[in-house]
Amino acid sequence: MAVVETRRLTKIFRKADQGAAVNEVDLATRDGEFLVFLGPSGSGKSTLLRMIAGLEEPTRGDVLIGGRVVTGLPPRARGIAMVFQSYALYPHLSVEQNIGFPLKAHGVPRDRRRERVRWAAELLGIGHLLARKPRELSGGERQRVALARALVREPTVFLLDEPLSNLDAKLRASARTELIQFHARVGTTTIYVTHDQVEAMSMGDRIVVLDKGVVRQVGTPKEVYDEPADTFVATFLGSPP
Ligand code: ADP
Ligand code: MG
8 A cells, every 4th residue: 555645636726827736646655665756846846745745735636645535634634744945943942852843742741752852863863963953053964953853753754845955065965865874764655856857866766757737757767767758758857869
């Protein structure tokens, strides 16, 4: 059974619009995979992810998580965790309190909270930073705090929307590697949104190529590069003719 499945998932923002932002998308994740949504700006990647998360209501179609239809359910009832491009840490709270915030909000007792926070922080290599405030961290460290905060409730699926785009090029390259190593350790099914072909090719177990709200191709990096389904995919990925 797929952790995340979409059935003819569609979003039309305005009736007057020419097309749908997301158009009849059928997808199913494989257990534990790192799935990438790749497409140019405006191709519907964020809208698709936000519908899976429950942050956007579909116009039509369904979202299933763990085989259960969750269309219409609020985000907190879906067992998902999402990290955005503009992740916000609470500036007045310590790293430990930031990571533990979702647990506190769910009434998890203090001792248990401390244990979970340490586990998540160790996994992301920030166990030594728990007493610091966000302003005392580098960009890459802040990013890891945001990931630890998303991880702390042990979500069944991770949704990441261009989480590295605020980092400079050098940091982004190392953060990619870290994210992949982290994924290999926790094995949580992950959907990762990017407009960057290099990022998609180097990170994805499989890539979903989107254009104007439509899935053009789904395949391994090698499949989509070597055997692009159409000229859009070939051009976008720079496949040899
Ligand atoms: P991507 O993440 O791939 O850049 P988006 O999902 O953000 O693409 O946007 C897909 C399309 O939907 C774009 O044409 C965008 O302008 C439109 N869109 C996104 N969010 C809204 C919104 N809240 N209201 C109206 N149109 C939107
Ligand atoms: Mg986007």
